[in-house]
Amino acid sequence: MIDENDVRHIAELADVTVTSGELKKFTSQFNTILEYFDTLDCVEGVTNERTDRCNNFREDEVTHSLPQEELLANASEKEEGFFKAPKVM
Amino acid sequence: MTKITHFNPEDKFHAFLKTCGDTEYTTGPLNGENIAIKDNISTKGIETTCGSRILTGYIPPYDAHVITLLKKAGAAIVGKTNMDEFGMGTTTENSAFGPTLNPSNPDHVPGGSSGGSAAAVAAGIVPFALGSDTGGSIRCPASFCGITGLKPSYGRVSRYGLIAYANSLEQIGPMAKDVKSVSRLMEIITEYDPRDPTMINKPYHCRCDGELNGISVGVPEEFFGKGVDPSVASVVWNAIKWFEGEGAEIITCRMPSVEYALAAYYVTCTCEASSNLARFDGVRYGPGASLKLSWHDSFSERRTEGFGTEVKRRIMLGTFALSSGYYGKYYAKAQIARENVKNDCMRIFKDVDLIIGPTMPVVAFKLGEISDPLQMYLTDILTVPANLAGLPAISIPCGKVDGLPVGLQIIGKPFEDERVVETAYCYEQGG
Amino acid sequence: MSRGGKLVNMIIGLEVHCQLDTKSKLFCGCSTDYRDDGPNTHSCPICSGLPGSLPSINKKAVEYAIRVAKSLKCEICEESEFSRKNYFYPDLPKGFQITQYDHPLALKGILTIDDDEGLEKIVRITRIHLEEDPGRLVHKGGVDRPKYTLVDYNRSGIPLIEIVTEPDLRSPQEARRYLQKLRATLEYLSVFDSEKEGSLRVDANISIEGSERVEVKNITSYKGVEKALTFEYTRQKNALRRGQKIIRETRHFVEGRGVTTSSRSKEMEQDYRYFPEPDLLPLRVKEWSEKISLPELPDARRERFIEQYSCSPIHAKTLTGDLKVAEFYEKVAKINPVLCATWVADTLLGELYYRNMSVQAVPHERFIELIAILDAGKITEKSAVEVLRNLLDQIKDSGICESPNECIVRLNLGKTGGDAITKAVGEVISEQKTAIKDLKNGKKGAMNFLVGQVMKKIRGRGDPQEINLLLEQALSPGDE
Missing domain, CATH: 1.10.10.410 (Arc Repressor Mutant, subunit A)
Incomplete structure (x- = not known):
């Protein structure tokens, strides 16, 4: 069982803010869903082989980059060829 | 040489998020035929939002590989279709821009997440559409809207330009009114792309000549288990009987991993999604970040405003499942479960050529009918095994219940997409 | 080192990140040659994290990493894979860094260095893995009172190799020698160019025996490592002397001030939520190692210099400690190799260092000529040094210099007759x-x-x- 504090912690970890209404709702929904996920507890086996395929490479060849103005075209804030982001602490 | 087609349809089911008006096309095998594209496939110069507010205004500077191929083949890209935000949903109700309605009955959902593409085809607005299928997102709306939709084998179609929801599960695939059209699109979109490392180079060729050639078909008991509407089951059984009448060998079998397949699916897709959706920080695209706040506050504000409830729910579930101390219980277990699903399928495929069953356990719900997330997730139970195992799977109409379409699902061996399509074609012609 | 007469052991482990000198980036075809160009001119949908883009692995980067692993006598793992390290920071355009986590490329290697007594010492390598470099940030308004951040993705996706040692180093000087030896090795392998700005970054773990360990990040030069560790050692020792406890934390090295500062903000909770990168297939490249033949490495070259040129061991070590110096020496050791070794190791390197010049700037034939004149007894050693200084100043100013003979005549430095x-x-x-x-x-x-x-x-x-x-x-x- 997880409680509202756990959900608040998960929200922080996921960098989303949840309202107190959402918090209540999510807590009960997550408990139902996580309980359902517990069906995985009975799964046996240790191998975790993702795929039998491997080694897909490209050669070390230079291809065109996007022109600076195209790269920046979707940005809402830019300055002298840079993207502008909020300050970091 | 380029020509222009004009596209400005009446969109009474809200299938489209954007229509392109005058659209250029070139000569090629698809010579000017209109195609609608799910809004999570990048189209150069055309806004691509994934049905999310967080990507409002985003105009990709490049085309997805499939778009390049379609343009080369002479298709006219006429519009972007509605979808559950980032593909997270089974009804298209989770679009930030309002739901799409089911053309069979507008009180009902079209299915999801490629609901806009399915509705556009079902309403006859376009002959072709592309969707994407992570856990049933092509087959579910195909089933609910009464059209044909194929999820190709994992690695058969380049994902380059498909905005990722759950990379290890999803594929772009064709949706159309009939099997031949689906097959025509497959011939075009399967051209190899070295930019997708998970793709294999296997050109697609299908004759669609209507020969069943004495195939054997497996019917897993679990596909008719708890939660499957008996009237849906009976329509699907009628279809299976048709195959028997045509000389196919029908073998009932067990697929015990279905019990935990859905959990494995939801753990995997939420984990991958929690990471995939971390890039929407408002710096490079989408509504801008606030420069008044600090990085973390602004990022958090962006996500809180930009994502809908279901997306937040899945990001949080995935974040939790990957967090310190829980990885082994959830993600690692889900991968083992996934391996088991694949092994289950391959064991069945030793005796049969195809696996057949219903696409969805029910017909299209009413709009707003299901509000509990888990109850909604559970309706994906029959579509997720093909994604977990990377198998090709098609949904074709096989009848109606209460006036709403029922889909028949045909699942094939890895990279035997042609056999799936061929068999669907036979059924469509004779069934 | 001592504390109140008793010996105090310093325990240091290093994580060294080096940019691999490939032509294109690790996961896309953008050029790595970005240093002279404007911001965001070497970036594409992949390395700027546009939605829908997919990474694909540069084969050369993997080859280079295996070359390094082999030279450090590591085991190449049967299977390795890339993982996502998830954290939110503006220099990470995807919100995660593609790196290697629980299945790195190579494990368990060694590098031999000199310890503080000049004795041979083996430093154990824990692991080697590949990862992508983040973008570059410019903090507007200064680090202390930032207003906003500028982001440039030219560096984003440059291939990095991370080489992690066991906590085997015992002094800041040892750490510096380890780095110098590592740099020389990487340069001998032709996979790394130490002269490119920002091509090397070091995180150091340092503790005083019996106390908690502190991680010092953001060290970007060879000299910086020794400075940062010396500062940190003194800080920790003083804290212990005052009876304080060392807390386990991450600190940032501020190069300009030569101090480390506590980076309290992000430290409280770092949960990177690693999981395998679903877009990339695993690597099974163990057998590549057999096909790769290594060039002569610093130790072998040093032995050869002693043998072939009769260099003194100390000169041989100096000359082979830097690939460019070793190559220069072999080009100029024509007339009197021993005299030449003395002149390169004891005089030329110091004069170059003083002028912040590279040995590559020195024309071989001019240097050979100078040594020939000196060897023939036509000028004194003192005059030879003066000629050398003159020539180096000319090169520094204009890129070219006159011949030593011209210089001797011009300055009238010829030896005076009997x-x-x-x-x-x-x-x-x-x-x-x-x-x-x-x-x-x-x-x-x-x-x-x-x-x-x-x-x-x-x-x-x-x-x-x-x-x-x-x-x-x-x-x-x-x-x-």
Whole structure:
């Protein structure tokens, strides 16, 4: 069982803010869903082989980059060829 | 040489998020035929939002590989279709821009997440559409809207330009009114792309000549288990009987991993999604970040405003499942479960050529009918095994219940997409 | 190191990140040659994290990493894979970094260095893995009072190799020697260019035996490592002396001030939520290692220099400690290799360092000519140094220099002939009566004074030993 504090912690970890209404709702929904996920507890086996395929490479060849103005075209804030982001602490 | 087609349809089911008006096309095998594209496939110069507010205004500077191929083949890209935000949903109700309605009955959902593409085809607005299928997102709306939709084998179609929801599960695939059209699109979109490392180079060729050639078909008991509407089951059984009448060998079998397949699916897709959706920080695209706040506050504000409830729910579930101390219980277990699903399928495929069953356990719900997330997730139970195992799977109409379409699902061996399509074609012609 | 008379052990482990010198980035085809260009001119949908883009692995980067692993005698893992390291920061355009986590490319290697007593010491390598470099941030308004951040993705996706040691190092000097040796090795392998700005970054873990360990991040130069560790050692030692506890934390090295500062903000909760990168297939590249033949590495080259050129061990070590120096030496060691070794190792390197110049700037033929003139006894060592300085200054100013002979003529530095010296000796003997008296009374310094006086007369262009000899002969009792 997880409680509202756990959900608040998960929200922080996921960098989303949840309202107190959402918090209540999510807590009960997550408990139902996580309980359902517990069906995985009975799964046996240790191998975790993702795929039998491997080694897909490209050669070390230079291809065109996007022109600076195209790269920046979707940005809402830019300055002298840079993207502008909020300050970091 | 380029020509222009004009596209400005009446969109009474809200299938489209954007229509392109005058659209250029070139000569090629698809010579000017209109195609609608799910809004999570990048189209150069055309806004691509994934049905999310967080990507409002985003105009990709490049085309997805499939778009390049379609343009080369002479298709006219006429519009972007509605979808559950980032593909997270089974009804298209989770679009930030309002739901799409089911053309069979507008009180009902079209299915999801490629609901806009399915509705556009079902309403006859376009002959072709592309969707994407992570856990049933092509087959579910195909089933609910009464059209044909194929999820190709994992690695058969380049994902380059498909905005990722759950990379290890999803594929772009064709949706159309009939099997031949689906097959025509497959011939075009399967051209190899070295930019997708998970793709294999296997050109697609299908004759669609209507020969069943004495195939054997497996019917897993679990596909008719708890939660499957008996009237849906009976329509699907009628279809299976048709195959028997045509000389196919029908073998009932067990697929015990279905019990935990859905959990494995939801753990995997939420984990991958929690990471995939971390890039929407408002710096490079989408509504801008606030420069008044600090990085973390602004990022958090962006996500809180930009994502809908279901997306937040899945990001949080995935974040939790990957967090310190829980990885082994959830993600690692889900991968083992996934391996088991694949092994289950391959064991069945030793005796049969195809696996057949219903696409969805029910017909299209009413709009707003299901509000509990888990109850909604559970309706994906029959579509997720093909994604977990990377198998090709098609949904074709096989009848109606209460006036709403029922889909028949045909699942094939890895990279035997042609056999799936061929068999669907036979059924469509004779069934 | 001691504390209150007792020995205090410093325990250091290093994580070194080096940019691999490939033509294109790790996961896309953007050029890595970005340093002279404007921001965001070497970026594409992949390395700027546009939605829908997919990474694909640069084969050369994997080859380079295996070359490094083999040279450090690591085991290449049967299967390795890329993982996502999830954290939110504006330099990470995807919100995660593609790196290697629980299945790195290689494990368990060694690098041999000298310890503080000059004895051979084995530093164990824990692991080697590949990862992508984040973008570059410019903090507007300064780090202390930032207003906003500028982001440039030219660096984003440059291939990095991370080489992690066991906590085997015991002093800041050892750490520096480890880095120098590692750098030399990587350069010998032609996978790394240390002269590219920002091509090397180091995180150091340091603790005083029995106390918690502190991670120092953001060290970007070879000298910085020694400085940062020395500062951190002193800080920790002082804290312990005051009876404080060392807390486990991450600190940032501020290069300009030579101090480390606590980076409290992000530290409280870092949960990177690693999981395998679903877009990339695993690597099974163990057998590549057999096909890769390694070039001669620093240790082997040092032995060869001793053998082939009769270099002293200490010169051989200096000359082979930097690939470019070793290559330069082999090009110029034509006439008198031992003399040449002395001149490169003891004189040239110091003069270059003083001028912040690279050995690559020095034209081989000019240096060979200078050594030939010196070897033939045509100029004194002192004059040779002056010629060398002149030539280096000219190169620094204009990129070219005159020939040593031209320089000698222009500055009139040719060795003064025997007659002129004999004349000068005679003059000094008749002028410096007091000094000669002192000399006869056994005052040792008097001779040096007399030699100096002769030198003055011939403007330094004589051999001090020769002058000494002439003075002794002229003042010997037999002549009186």
